[in-house]
Amino acid sequence: MILKQLDQAVFLRDYWQKKPCIIRGFIPDFNDLIDENELAGLAMEDDVDSRIVSNNNGQWSVVQGPIEDFEQHCTGSWSLLVQSVDRFIDEIDELSDIVNFIPHWRLDDVMMSYSVAGAGVGPHIDEYDVFIIQGSGSRRWQVGLPDAYETVLPHPLLKQIKGFEPIIDEVLLPGDVVYIPPKHPHNGVALEACMNYSIGFRAPTDIELLTGLIDENAYEIKEPQRYTDADSILARGINSMPSAVSSHEIATLKSSLRKLLESKETDRAIMQYLSHQALPDCEPLSEPYSAEEIQDKLRSRAQLNRLAGVKPIYQSEQGDEHFEFFIDGNMFKTCASIRPVIENLLNQRNVDLSQACFDKAVEDPHFVSIVTQLVNSTYWDISDLLS
Numbered sequence: 451m452i453l454k455q456l457d458q459a460v461f462l463r464d465y466w467q468k469k470p471c472i473i474r475g476f477i478p479d480f481n482d483l484i485d486e487n488e489l490a491g492l493a494m495e496d497d498v499d500s501r502i503v504s505n506n507n508g509q510w511s512v513v514q515g516p517i518e519d520f521e522q523h524c525t526g527s528w529s530l531l532v533q534s535v536d537r538f539i540d541e542i543d544e545l546s547d548i549v550n551f552i553p554h555w556r557l558d559d560v561m562m563s564y565s566v567a568g569a570g571v572g573p574h575i576d577e578y579d580v581f582i583i584q585g586s587g588s589r590r591w592q593v594g595l596p597d598a599y600e601t602v603l604p605h606p607l608l609k610q611i612k613g614f615e616p617i618i619d620e621v622l623l624p625g626d627v628v629y630i631p632p633k634h635p636h637n638g639v640a641l642e643a644c645m646n647y648s649i650g651f652r653a654p655t656d657i658e659l660l661t662g663l664i665d666e667n668a669y670e671i672k673e674p675q676r677y678t679d680a681d682s683i684l685a686r687g688i689n690s691m692p693s694a695v696s697s698h699e700i701a702t703l704k705s706s707l708r709k710l711l712e713s714k715e716t717d718r719a720i721m722q723y724l725s726h727q728a729l730p731d732c733e734p735l736s737e738p739y740s741a742e743e744i745q746d747k748l749r750s751r752a753q754l755n756r757l758a759g760v761k762p763i764y765q766s767e768q769g770d771e772h773f774e775f776f777i778d779g780n781m782f783k784t785c786a787s788i789r790p791v792i793e794n795l796l797n798q799r800n801v802d803l804s805q806a807c808f809d810k811a812v813e814d815p816h817f818v819s820i821v822t823q824l825v826n827s828t829y830w831d832i833s834d835l836l837s
Contacts, residue, residue, distance in 0.1 A: 451618055458551045467579060470593040470634050472620050473627045477548065480625035482585045482645050483541040486564040492532050493517045497730050503571045503608065504528035510572070512607040527568040536560035537730055537759030544799065546649055549581055554761040555724040558652040565589070565640035572610040573637035575599065579651040580630050584622035587644025592616035596633040611635055662723045663716070675706060717765060718774070718781070725763050725776035732828040744822045744832065748812040753833040754801040754821065760829045762796040777829050785816040792820065
């Protein structure tokens with residue numbers, strides 16, 4: 451379970467969601483992308499999810515951000531954890547490109563932590579896949595196998611387990627990574643002051659997905675089908691009890707749900723739900739671009755840059771009339787004829803419009819319209835003219 455290099459096909463076949471592993475030299479010559487002071491600066495912001503977990507002589511403490519007084523809370527063996535750093539800092543967002551053989555819709559976020567020697571959050575179990583990249587310093591990782599472990603709550607905001615036997619017990623150095631599938635117990639303890647980068651992947655349960663579709667109100671159905679029983683009510687029998695619901699009635703309701711779930715509207719609703727990322731609110735452009743202004747920039751071969759955290763998704767199989775894609779719960783639709791060039795745009799972080807594939811696109815009003823929407827929505831920016 452210790453790999454010397456990442457072979458994507460081997461990893462997906464033998465390890466993904468199956469068993470943990472350590473990959474040595476996952477990022478050769480890796481250096482921290484930000485330092486602990488910059489991480490602490492993020493933890494002071496209102497719209498950033500952060501916490502300090504500390505252990506003082508066996509007493510656990512958790513403080514939720516925003517953090518105002520670090521001296522007060524950073525005592526004993528402590529860790530600062532900051533969620534979704536990829537949505538604020540481009541360099542952290544680019545880390546997820548290393549594992550882009552896992553689709554965008556499965557990506558949750560990139561969490562960062564800074565720990566002093568001896569710090570960790572205790573042995574625990576997560577419900578998601580995670581690649582934890584070792585930055586500066588070193589950390590000892592122990593990982594076990596799924597089982598029915600006893601849960602302990604040393605603090606109301608901290609859920610741990612006890613009693614797992616590690617099958618991995620290794621020290622990670624800068625650039626190494628530990629991959630941990632869901633439900634595998636693990637415990638990481640800093641051997642010295644260190645930084646870690648956790649690329650986490652979500653997987654909704656069926657109930658979460660169904661509830662999400664309802665909560666998002668994502669369905670755009672012109673004529674919802676209401677239950678009818680004009681031809682089946684007699685099947686209950688004249689003497690049936692009024693409180694009883696027959697198996698035939700249940701089957702009819704489930705059949706109606708199946709038809710809805712198999713509809714194009716449900717495909718679209720699922721895509722909308724999966725695209726949500728809880729991106730930070732960006733200040734709207736003081737003066738939105740017009741299509742004419744965008745086209746002038748496109749003609750001058752400006753560069754289009756996808757902003758930090760933005761992860762567009764689209765269905766592979768679509769019709770011949772329109773091409774749809776989604777970003778953070780928002781749908782964009784354009785003509786299917788420009789799908790190849792839009793796919794090229796969506797799957798690259800930075801697009802140089804001097805590429806041959808964009809020659810005709812800059813004169814296509816559909817392409818210009820979509821780029822204008824993306825820039826004005828602050829999902830992309832458009833650079834000054836290339837020299």
